Amino acid sequence: MSPASFHEMWRELLPVGRSPRSGGYRRYAWTAADIDCRAWFRAQAEYRGLTYETDRNGNQWAWLGDPTGTDAVVTGSHLDSVPNGGAFDGPLGVVSAFAALDELRARDVRPTRPLAVVNFGDEEGARFGLACAGSRLSAGKLTPEQAHRLTDADGVTLARAMEQAGHDPEAIGPDPERLSRVGAFVELHVEQGRSLVDTGHAVGVASAIWPHGRWRFDFHGEANHAGTTRLDDRSDPMLTYATTVLAARKKARLAGALATFGKVSVEPNGVNAIPSLVRGWLDSRAADHDTLDRVVAEIRRAAAERGERDGVRVEVTRESFTPVVEFDHALRDRLTGILGGDREVPVLPTGAGHDAGILSSALPSAMLYVRNPTGVSHSPAESADEDDCTAGVTALAEVLEGLACR
Structure with missing residues (x-):
């Protein structure tokens, strides 16, 4: 050359x-x-x-x-x-x-x-x-x-x-x-x-x-004033999202897989506003299909369980998948x-x-x-x-x- x-x-x-x-x-x-x-x-x-x-x-x-x-x-x-x-x-x-x-x-x-x-x-x-x-x-x-x-x-x-x-x-x-x-x-x-x-x-x-894929997690809460709404009165999707991010790391580590929330969007995205919607994208990969399916299912379950506690509705959409x-x-x-x-x-x-x-x-x-x-x-x-x-x-x-x- x-x-x-x-x-x-x-x-x-x-x-x-x-x-x-x-x-x-x-x-x-x-x-x-x-x-x-x-x-x-x-x-x-x-x-x-x-x-x-x-x-x-x-x-x-x-x-x-x-x-x-x-x-x-x-x-x-x-x-x-x-x-x-x-x-x-x-x-x-x-x-x-x-x-x-x-x-x-x-x-x-x-x-x-x-x-x-x-x-x-x-x-x-x-x-x-x-x-x-x-x-x-x-x-x-x-x-x-x-x-x-x-x-x-x-x-x-x-x-x-x-x-x-x-x-x-x-x-x-x-x-x-x-x-x-x-x-x-x-x-x-x-x-x-x-x-x-x-x-x-x-x-x-x-x-x-x-095998790997991308999943969109939509966390639907209730917008409200950050300075006047008591903590117990909030339906804050950011809490559910944050807990899901931590759950993804734990589930992936235990399975020898990979899971990453690397992209997030927030509405209305105001410093003094409780979000009405947090949207996060999960990228997950594993050595085999069964492990990947299990890890993603466990992350979804963790999100739903936390959402129920927070008064937040969770929707999950698979946007892409490669076997x-x-x-x-x-x-x-x-x-x-x-x-x-x-x-x-x-x-x-x-x-x-x-x-x-x-x-x-x-x-x-x-x-x-x-x-x-x-x-x-x-x-x-x-x-x-x-x-x-x-x-x-x-x-x-x-x-x-x-x-x-x-």
């Missing part, structure tokens, strides 16, 4: 959507920052003479070889971010994909299967609340009707946002013909955890993604064989969702992880060392060569 290839791309992309206050990123789907990222992707494709196209769901593709060919090998990730997210989650996979193609060309490798780099839209779901919207639409996991009902915090629909960005929202929907031409999808991603740090390896291979993903065993073993030789290659599960997990039901998918020295992700502190990024590009290039050259 030419070091300039990776680092020049990284420097170009680094300022896009970055907050000068937090140092984190706000690259929300179909916003100005996202449009700038998409322009960057297209420029990289055209600079390399790749065939560029945008599919019906707004996902971007850059092809080396015949875009209509079969048994293609595809790599890439996403460019959008969570609120104040880090630089590596998503973009590392896209930048590394272009750099890996550069390395193959520098080595005069001539693939016999089409190769493509993809940028899937709205992977994080930060704006419209549903993760992996672009890949879900393509794989038929999200219907156009469901997608059209998605709105952001300002009431702007996904369809309207796409239209304002120049994309036709009436065209969205399943894309089986395109996906049928893909023989393998390999996504490189910064590790969101510390497993590689503990093993001492720069690169690992994914084994599975834990356990076992990555294609044959493809996973092929990757470990290509990268291993006489070296050990760590094979790791993760609790983080990815486009590769969504696509796994439609085509053989796999993932490579690049070591994260702190394990921190979804934060400006997210990082990867320069040498490890280079090792990731080299590993991806080896994988692409092994898969695309018969």
Whole structure:
């Protein structure tokens, strides 16, 4: 790999959507920052003479070889971010994909299967609340009707946002013909955890993604004056919410699972007002479906019991769910064989969702992880060392060569 290839791309992309206050990123789907990222992707494709196209769901593709060919090998990730997210989650996979193609060309490798780099839209779901919207639409996991009902915090629909960005929202929907031409999808991603740090390896291979979902808890109380209403006369949903947050931590810890209330909204949201409504979003994940179901059921039960004591009505809505993903065993073993030789290659599960997990039901998918020295992700502190990024590009290039050259 030419070091300039990776680092020049990284420097170009680094300022896009970055907050000068937090140092984190706000690259929300179909916003100005996202449009700038998409322009960057297209420029990289055209600079390399790749065939560029945008599919019906707004996902971007850059092809080396015949875009209509079969048994293609595809790599890439996403460019959008969570609120104040880090630089590596998503973009590392896209930048590394272009750099890996550069390395193959520098080595005069001539693939016999089409190769493509993809940028899937709205992977994080930060704006419209549903993760992996672009890949879900393509794989038929999200219907156009469901997608059209998605709105952001300002009431702007996904369809309207796409239209304002120049994309036709009436065209969205399943894309089986395109996906049928893909023989393998390999996504490189910064590790969101510390497993590689503990093993001492720069690169690992994914084994599975834990089942995970998002649930909205609506705590309905009674608005009243904070300075005149006696404590015993209150129906305060904030109390119920706070107790539920603590219950979620306890239930998850006892089950060896994960549960997080990371987003909350309050009405009327006044300092001197008892809330009428507290709305909190639960993210929960576990190693298996039964454990996840049990943990969420226990959290719901704790919320209902506390709500009855507080005079608060609790409603729970499941907004998204992704079952356990076992990555294609044959493809996973092929990757470990290509990268291993006489070296050990760590094979790791993760609790983080990815486009590769969504696509796994439609085509053989796999993932490579690049070591994260702190394990921190979804934060400006997210990082990867320069040498490890280079090792990731080299590993991806080896994988692409092994898969695309018969």
